[in-house]
Amino acid sequence: MDASNYLxxxxxxxxxxxxxxxxxRNAIVVFMCIELMLNAANLSFVTFSRINGNLxxxxxxxxxxxxxxxxxxxxxxxxxxxxxxRRSASVDDASLLxx
Amino acid sequence: xxxxxxxxxxxATPEAVMFWILGPLAVLAALAMLLVKKAVHSAILMAxxxxxxxxxxxxxxxxxxxIVQVVVYTGAVMMLFxxxxxxxxxxxxxxxxxxxxxxxxxxxxxAVGFGGLMVSLLGRATLGRDAIGLSAAxxxxxxxxxxxxxxxxxxxxxEVISALLVTAALGAMVLAHQPRSSKKSTQRQQxxxxxxxxxxxxxxxxPAPGVYARHNAVDVPALLPDGTPAPNSxxxxxxxxxxxxxxxxxxxxxxxxxxxxxx
Numbered sequence: 512m513d514a515s516n517y518l519x520x521x522x523x524x525x526x527x528x529x530x531x532x533x534x535x536r537n538a539i540v541v542f543m544c545i546e547l548m549l550n551a552a553n554l555s556f557v558t559f560s561r562i563n564g565n566l567x568x569x570x571x572x573x574x575x576x577x578x579x580x581x582x583x584x585x586x587x588x589x590x591x592x593x594x595x596x597r598r599s600a601s602v603d604d605a606s607l608l609x610x
Numbered sequence: 611x612x613x614x615x616x617x618x619x620x621x622a623t624p625e626a627v628m629f630w631i632l633g634p635l636a637v638l639a640a641l642a643m644l645l646v647k648k649a650v651h652s653a654i655l656m657a658x659x660x661x662x663x664x665x666x667x668x669x670x671x672x673x674x675x676x677i678v679q680v681v682v683y684t685g686a687v688m689m690l691f692x693x694x695x696x697x698x699x700x701x702x703x704x705x706x707x708x709x710x711x712x713x714x715x716x717x718x719x720x721a722v723g724f725g726g727l728m729v730s731l732l733g734r735a736t737l738g739r740d741a742i743g744l745s746a747a748x749x750x751x752x753x754x755x756x757x758x759x760x761x762x763x764x765x766x767x768x769e770v771i772s773a774l775l776v777t778a779a780l781g782a783m784v785l786a787h788q789p790r791s792s793k794k795s796t797q798r799q800q801x802x803x804x805x806x807x808x809x810x811x812x813x814x815x816x817p818a819p820g821v822y823a824r825h826n827a828v829d830v831p832a833l834l835p836d837g838t839p840a841p842n843s844x845x846x847x848x849x850x851x852x853x854x855x856x857x858x859x860x861x862x863x864x865x866x867x868x869x870x871x872x873x
Contacts, residue, residue, distance in 0.1 A: 516629060519729055527637070530717050539691060550659070564744060580686065581778035588786045
């Protein structure tokens with residue numbers, strides 16, 4: 512098995528995450544799909560780190576994890592704030608700019 | 611240092627077996643994440659995908675990242691997701707109906723195109739050499755290697771990210787903070803409310819549930835000194851849910867007062 516098989520998995524997971532962001536309406540599920548995309552990118556980083564034989568990719572994945580954790584904290588706080596004002600976690604309901 | 615990726619470029623058979631079992635499972639779980647209706651099920655499937663990714667990291671000599679993945683993602687992030695799910699609850703957004711017409715076919719077509727492009731690109735890309743593997747880079751240990759990089763070449767990003775973490779914590783607090791709708795009552799006001807209220811009977815506080823009854827439970831009303839049960843000793847929300855036991859069964863007159871002698 513070649514190490515690049517991990518890259519295929521990573522590409523597939525990224526694509527699935529992208530579809531989820533577009534298709535699902537629950538803001539929390541959309542958020543989880545974004546996390547899936549970040550994780551897929553992380554897997555690519557780790558695989559490239561192995562292919563290239565240095566640890567830079569792993570450090571990058573580490574930074575991505577920290578940024579993702581921050582993003583989750585702020586994003587979920589935004590979802591809770593929106594839910595408080597609109598009583599809905601649907602991404603379709605927050606469409607004030609459209610009208 | 612445990613050596614998991616034995617060969618350079620080619621991976622060892624155990625890793626291949628692991629990959630061909632867990633890889634399809636991860637993709638299936640990710641797909642199911644889109645298809646299941648309930649957000650909680652999505653979260654569980656997501657946690658599974660993350661655990662599989664952690665296994666992949668460890669199999670690729672990224673032991674530190676694998677552990678961090680389990681601790682941070684499946685531990686902290688997914689629990690945060692579940693916590694917010696619990697807070698927000700289930701609503702109509704959980705349904706899978708299409709709200710924007712024609713969105714789903716377009717999304718799937720675009721996804722197939724994008725995925726096909728990525729996979730075909732990866733299939734055609736050649737490195738021109740074999741993969742190197744991390745045995746040299748991990749010679750002093752994976753954690754030591756990452757720590758050395760973090761505090762030498764990447765020390766500036768590392769410091770910046772600490773600022774990001776502090777900002778995110780502050781931002782979450784500001785966003786989740788809700789100003790008080792009514793003024794907080796002072797101790798003086800509470801005291802006035804208690805003694806100038808409707809009746810003085812509850813001035814000393816309500817009886818605690820259960821403690822005077824047969825057994826110690828919050829759903830059992832207290833028995834007053836005269837043997838009558840006190841239904842107002844039970845928490846109002848328990849009462850509203852109907853989770854309280856009938857007070858009458860705890861009336862002292864109906865309970866046998868005979869003491870059985872133990873031998």
